[in-house]
Amino acid sequence: MIQSTGLKTLVAVLLSVGVAQSSAATREPQYVTLPSLREQLAITDAWRSERIANIPNILKKYDVDAWLISQHEHAEDTVFWSLKRATQFAARRRTLQLFLASPAPGLQSSYSWIDNTPEVWSNLLDVLEAQDARSIVVNVDAEIAFSGGMHAGELVEIQRRVGEKWQSRFVAEPMVGVEVVGTMPRGKEGDRLKWYKGLMETAWAMIGEAFSERVITPGFTTTEDVEWWLRDKVQAMNYTTWFQPDVSIIGKDDFGDPNPSPIQPKNVIHYGDLLHVDFGVTAIGMNTDTQHLAYVLYPGETEKDIPQGFRVGLKKANRLQDIVRENMKIGMTGNAILTKSLEQMKNEGFDGRVYCHPIGDWGHSAGTLIGMFNLQDEVPVLGDLPLLNHTYYSVELYAEHFVPELNKTLNFYLEEDVHWVDGDQWDWVWGRQENFHLIHSKAANQEGFFVQEL
Structure with a gap:
């Protein structure tokens, strides 16, 4: 919970996030259609030749x-x-x-x-x-x-x-294999990053549709239904995925447990729920990894009715994203980046965890780890590797925030992929979530009852 002494810090956090609005996606994400398999072969073989x-x-x-x-x-x-x-x-x-x-x-x-x-x-x-x-x-x-x-x-x-x-x-010499796999080829006119942006845009589009009234009907749809909708959508688009999508209700499910139950029950989604998804797509030899949040509006509600506690929690997570990205200096170890990021977070008056990983050829790819979910002091061996340039990373983390409307502290999980630009500069591949996905209510019938579509 933010104490009175942390009020100035909290205000600074919100202002800094407000200034960073340009980092959000500037248009609605669209589905990106993949080229034919034959065309994909030519693209990926060119990347292979560059890597070799x-x-x-x-x-x-x-x-x-x-x-x-x-x-x-x-x-x-x-x-x-x-x-x-x-x-x-x-x-x-x-x-x-x-x-x-x-x-x-x-x-x-x-x-x-x-x-x-x-x-x-x-x-x-x-x-x-x-x-x-x-x-x-x-x-x-x-x-x-x-x-x-x-x-x-x-x-x-x-x-x-x-x-x-x-x-x-x-x-x-372990760094040989690490650097060969972790270094992203540029491709013809930078087409590897262009295609990676397309994959990320598609992942955003899928999440946006999954977290909408087109898929979710409060009181009927379960989190497991949404997971399998995502799997079906991935297959329909001729993409695949490298892990089972995870959809949870923040405060009700045990997302983040390093040893989750394989038979964890899935919950029915209701009005007022704060939803979370962990989702990635795979295509053209590359993988993405994204975590977003959504809010289920009550009938008649609009975006301005989202509980203020939820809004502040999201902004804290955005601030932690900025802190980590600013501390990602080429040549530093993941453990050093972790230590600096957590110290800065604490100095700004809030708590959370950082667990970032390289991504690209693999979902968890070659390179240093910046924390793990259950390792917030240091990560042995992998955390001691240096941060490489010419690579992609998943900035994965959560910020804690006491939500007065629920009288409890919740974890606000976010994950977005970044790519190395130049020097110590990193940019979001597609953008980063700064506003909740919204699930609106179905239209009412003439009697005023909300209709469940079968």
């Missing part, structure tokens, strides 16, 4: 000579999915990939062999001998998925096949 062309620069940055990846079908290395062609649905036989920082004369910067005979090893050894690489990165990190995707049996086989000379030069 950048690998030598990353190897030089971390002062290593080569990067060796090996996998089998159904036992792919995690980074395989960011380096494969669009028409590759899995690794085949043994799939070996080798990347060189500074190829010797007559050699290439990248190699890929698909074979299940001893010839694959002789091909690899020929290149290693010609290059005489002094350090060869292998993905065997114990903590970071994007740097630890080599299966244990595969490592044993590689060591046996290449011999003591080359296995003695194997090194673990």
Whole structure:
């Protein structure tokens, strides 16, 4: 609860959010239709080529000579999915990939062999001998998925096949895999970000329709109904998703529990409810992640009738978004960003939690973590990685606010994706929520009763 001594801070919070209105979406989001699969293939393969062309620069940055990846079908290395062609649905036989920082004369910067005979090893050894690489990165990190995707049996086989000379030069450099996956290709005329904006706009459009009277009838519709409406809409649009949508009623459901019940009951939505959704779409090799809030208007109510306590809670969450984004400095660790953000939040007189993650090829992608829901002091290992540029992030958090109208403290959850712009600047991919989605009442019939559509 805000004490009297925090009144000036609260006023400053509201004013700062008011100034930031330009960060909200400037028009109603529309559904973005995806191109044909054939067109998508050309787009994503161009991004893949750009990413592979950048690998030598990353190897030089971390002062290593080569990067060796090996996998089998159904036992792919995690980074395989960011380096494969669009028409590759899995690794085949043994799939070996080798990347060189500074190829010797007559050699290439990248190699890929698909074979299940001893010839694959002789091909690899020929290149290693010609290059005489002094350090060869292998993905065997114990903590970071994007740097630890080599299966244990595969490592044993590689060591046996290449011999003591080359296995003695194997090194673990986790930032290679992290940076390769975490660095977003620019694409032709920046088309990767353009398409990512389209995905985000579509996610906003889906949430806007789901949180409307077209989908929700108070007293009848459940939160689970809305979740499955979203799943059906995603499929109808030829998108997919990377997690089950979660719709909850703030103050009634246990959203945010790090160990939620798999059979959590879903509630019927009623007038006056504050709704929350956690939702993401997947398409063209990219993922989004968004959390928005909605209010169910009573019959005859308009936006001005939203409880003031709800309005202030949303503005606090907006302020926390600004604090985190302002503290996202390239090269800082996620733990340092977390500490500075929480300190600033406390100094401004309110409470909340911060748990931001990289996004892109994966929903939870490669890069440093800025807190986790249950880890607000520091995140071991992943929180110690440096923040990279040329990447996308989900700014995920909540602010606490005592709502006088309900006589209880509620958590106001928000999540929006940002993209790196330049220096230490980050911008919202589509915008950020600054006003509640509104569920209006159905029109009344001649007798004055609100009609449930079947």
